[in-house]
Amino acid sequence: MPAALSVDLRRRVVAALEEGLSCSQVAERFGVSPASASRWRARLSRQGSLAADPMGGDRRxxxxxxxxxxxxxxxxxxxxxxxxxxxxxxxxxxxxxxxxxxxxxxxxxxxxxxxxxxxxxxxxxxx
CATH class of the missing domain: 1.10.10 (Arc Repressor Mutant, subunit A)
Structure with a gap:
């Protein structure tokens, strides 16, 4: 199962977005998808954190x-x-x-x- 990308990478991606780069430019620079870059920026503004949610396990x-x-x-x-x-x-x-x-x-x-x-x-x- 793939692991979540580091919070450090997420911070750098969001910082580049806040500098004015587009999601596509940031995605190409850091090797992530444009959708991930966009979701991380939205997550930071919505939740105040870039940390990934727990993966897997029993939730129900x-x-x-x-x-x-x-x-x-x-x-x-x-x-x-x-x-x-x-x-x-x-x-x-x-x-x-x-x-x-x-x-x-x-x-x-x-x-x-x-x-x-x-x-x-x-x-x-x-x-």
Whole structure:
């Protein structure tokens, strides 16, 4: 995954833009895209910072934490509940989420799917 460009480069690009160069000229000089130069200038005026936002990671399952008690209660009452069924029950409550977000929430709370054998192993049959 590519890394964000340094804040130092971003500062130099914005400084060149403030000196009056166009986005295309700045982009050619520093080896960035004109769109990036424009976004960085807008970001500085809007947020006051040129630092990049965090990249990657889980951003959606944390929103489910407020509904964790509902999910965990459902799993306790119905242990064989599938992720799709959990998602359906949440959507009926007006909570839209993904299967992977539910999985990450359950994992954080120590609930993981463990495959179990349905039958005891036969001593006469080689596996």
């Amino acid at each position: 399952s944390a929103d489910l934490e407020e509904h964790a008690s509902v999910l965990l209660d459902q799993v306790t009452r119905t242990p064989d509940l599938t992720l799709a069924e959990m998602k359906g029950r949440l959507s009926r409550r007006g909570i839209n989420t993904s299967l992977s977000a539910i999985t990450r929430l359950l994992t954080r709370h120590g609930l993981t799917y463990k495959k179990r054998r349905r039958m005891l192993r036969s001593s006469s049959f080689r596996m």
